[in-house]
Amino acid sequence: MSVFIRDIYQMPQGQEFEDFFLIESAEIKKHRTGEPYLRLIISDRTGTLPVLWWKPPKDADLTIFKKGDVVFISAYVEIFQGNVQPKIKSMRHAQEGEFAEDKFISKSRFDIEEQFTKLLEIIETIKNPYLKKLLEVIFYDDEISSAFTKAPGGKFIHHASIGGLIEHTLGVVEICEVVAKRYKSIDRDLLITAAILHDIGKIHEYSIKIAIDRTDEGILLGHIYTGSELIAKKIDEIEGFPKELKMKLLHCILSHHGEYEYGSPKRPKTLEAVALHFADALDSKVKGYEEHIERELGEEKGWTKRHFAYDVPIYFDGEINYE
Numbered sequence: 001m002s003v004f005i006r007d008i009y010q011m012p013q014g015q016e017f018e019d020f021f022l023i024e025s026a027e028i029k030k031h032r033t034g035e036p037y038l039r040l041i042i043s044d045r046t047g048t049l050p051v052l053w054w055k056p057p058k059d060a061d062l063t064i065f066k067k068g069d070v071v072f073i074s075a076y077v078e079i080f081q082g083n084v085q086p087k088i089k090s091m092r093h094a095q096e097g098e099f100a101e102d103k104f105i106s107k108s109r110f111d112i113e114e115q116f117t118k119l120l121e122i123i124e125t126i127k128n129p130y131l132k133k134l135l136e137v138i139f140y141d142d143e144i145s146s147a148f149t150k151a152p153g154g155k156f157i158h159h160a161s162i163g164g165l166i167e168h169t170l171g172v173v174e175i176c177e178v179v180a181k182r183y184k185s186i187d188r189d190l191l192i193t194a195a196i197l198h199d200i201g202k203i204h205e206y207s208i209k210i211a212i213d214r215t216d217e218g219i220l221l222g223h224i225y226t227g228s229e230l231i232a233k234k235i236d237e238i239e240g241f242p243k244e245l246k247m248k249l250l251h252c253i254l255s256h257h258g259e260y261e262y263g264s265p266k267r268p269k270t271l272e273a274v275a276l277h278f279a280d281a282l283d284s285k286v287k288g289y290e291e292h293i294e295r296e297l298g299e300e301k302g303w304t305k306r307h308f309a310y311d312v313p314i315y316f317d318g319e320i321n322y323e
């Protein structure tokens with residue numbers, strides 16, 4: 001049975017464990033005597049953990065352990081100044097096929113094909129011919145649709161799973177439908193189109209090898225830019241696409257993070273843009289809480305540690321209501 005990092009944090013001093021983990025960082029340090037030791041940050045899909053290889057064998061080559069490697073670690077728990085910091089007894093690289101992929105990355109709990117069908121059905125409901133055409137041009141492109149259905153919604157904060165992007169997109173679309181019904185001045189077709197496309201740039205933002213990682217494009221350009229660029233290009237392929245509609249749609253994409261400090265080059269200045277921003281924040285935050293509970297507590301009742309991004313501990317009553 002797999003040993004997950006969330007369980008190691010609960011283990012008592014001295015408890016032994018062994019399993020496969022991913023190296024997030026590796027640093028060779030020196031004891032006062034000059035002997036080398038290794039300080040690693042390891043991870044799996046439930047979190048990260050610092051570990052020390054305090055007394056590696058004298059002939060061990062510590063330089064071969066690098067970020068991105070999967071290793072088999074045998075270790076025991078040490079609690080140092082109140083913090084869990086296990087010590088490694090032995091470690092080796094994993095062979096291909098030796099470990100289960102879902103140790104490092106989770107899958108959306110929704111069926112991806114069903115979700116894609118749902119997305120195509122929503123596109124059918126768009127009445128504005130230009131917006132409908134745009135969505136068809138984008139989602140009937142095999143390369144885009146296959147990337148879109150596999151992509152995660154994030155690396156760690158929310159929807160960090162295969163299929164996370166489409167799950168998040170449909171979540172935002174559903175919230176926007178409710179908002180569009182309630183506020184009659186909202187252009188429903190524009191809002192739903194913007195909701196479907198708001199994170200399309202994430203198909204280039206992450207790579208999935210062993211775990212989810214950000215690509216160079218993701219780090220240097222980000223999904224707001226790459227998404228807007230893709231949408232603008234596709235719009236320009238459609239004859240007669242109204243200029244103002246293009247501007248309003250791109251404004252929704254460019255402002256969906258709401259504030260400059262969250263990477264938004266623009267703040268929302270239309271009804272559709274402000275609705276999209278809060279629908280996006282609502283879906284990502286609730287899901288972010290849910291994933292933090294899953295990582296830290298599984299199905300146990302209790303408190304999580306402080307969330308690294310939302311900066312609060314989260315209480316969970318242990319009840320799971322998935323249908």
Ligand SMILES: [Fe+2]
Nearest residue numbers: 198199223256
């Ligand atoms: Fe986004």
Ligand SMILES: [Fe+2]
Nearest residue numbers: 198199280284
């Ligand atoms: Fe989003």
